[in-house]
Amino acid sequence: DQQVKQNSPSLSVQEGRISILNCDYTNSMFDYFLWYKKYPAEGPTFLISISSIKDKNEDGRFTVFLNKSAKHLSLHIVPSQPGDSAVYFCAASDSGTSYGKLTFGQGTILTVHP
Amino acid sequence: DSGVTQTPKHLITATGQRVTLRCSPRSGDLSVYWYQQSLDQGLQFLIQYYNGEERAKGNILERFSAQQFPDLHSELNLSSLELGDSALYFCASSVPNSPGGPNYGYTFGSGTRLTVV
Numbered sequence: 001d002q003q004v005k006q007n008s009p010s011l012s013v014q015e016g017r018i019s020i021l022n023c024d025y026t027n028s029m030f031d032y033f034l035w036y037k038k039y040p041a042e043g044p045t046f047l048i049s050i051s052s053i054k055d056k057n058e059d060g061r062f063t064v065f066l067n068k069s070a071k072h073l074s075l076h077i078v079p080s081q082p083g084d085s086a087v088y089f090c091a092a093s094d095s096g097t098s099y100g101k102l103t104f105g106q107g108t109i110l111t112v113h114p
Numbered sequence: 115d116s117g118v119t120q121t122p123k124h125l126i127t128a129t130g131q132r133v134t135l136r137c138s139p140r141s142g143d144l145s146v147y148w149y150q151q152s153l154d155q156g157l158q159f160l161i162q163y164y165n166g167e168e169r170a171k172g173n174i175l176e177r178f179s180a181q182q183f184p185d186l187h188s189e190l191n192l193s194s195l196e197l198g199d200s201a202l203y204f205c206a207s208s209v210p211n212s213p214g215g216p217n218y219g220y221t222f223g224s225g226t227r228l229t230v231v
Contacts, residue, residue, distance in 0.1 A: 042224050
């Protein structure tokens with residue numbers, strides 16, 4: 001039962017353009033969402049998060065949007081840079097019961113071309 | 115350096131064998147989580163420890179076990195290994211949290227790549 005899904009295995013974008021990565025979830029108890037970035041041979045690193053009481057959170061070039069009614073979130077990267085090329089994982093948490101456990105999507109490979 | 119140390123980085127072993135993966139959490143973090151990433155799969159939660167006690171269990175096989183020691187380092191033991199156990203095993207640690215508290219995400223180690231031949 002995949003409670004967090006990233007339906008696009010890969011995304012290719014030109015440098016300077018916008019990258020939009022999508023994530024869907026099914027568990028309505030999830031109330032905190034995070035994005036992680038992973039380079040080869042490294043562990044995932046935290047990028048940005050959003051609580052379910054918000055619908056948008058911005059940090060520099062990165063913005064996460066949350067649509068609770070659609071159970072959908074997206075990560076926007078503007079402008080995209082070649083160094084952003086990595087695997088991006090969406091994750092979700094039920095802070096009421098999970099003791100911090102995160103449920104991850106399968107990941108999306110982002111390639112930013114110069 | 116994320117502050118979470120995992121050893122060894124690579125491990126090659128034969129089917130039927132037993133291995134131990136080790137994780138030292140970031141200084142001050144009491145929670146340790148283990149995740150498995152198989153080919154083309156996302157990160158699958160295995161188990162969590164908080165200050166030495168098991169707190170949550172995911173899709174962890176009975177052949178796998180873990181513990182957290184008084185110095186807070188954790189070990190994941192994998193026994194009767196099968197080819198399908200080949201994967202990246204990540205450890206992560208976080209600041210203490212409790213139900214209803216905020217989850218600020220956590221810090222991952224660089225992983226142990228296990229290859230079963």
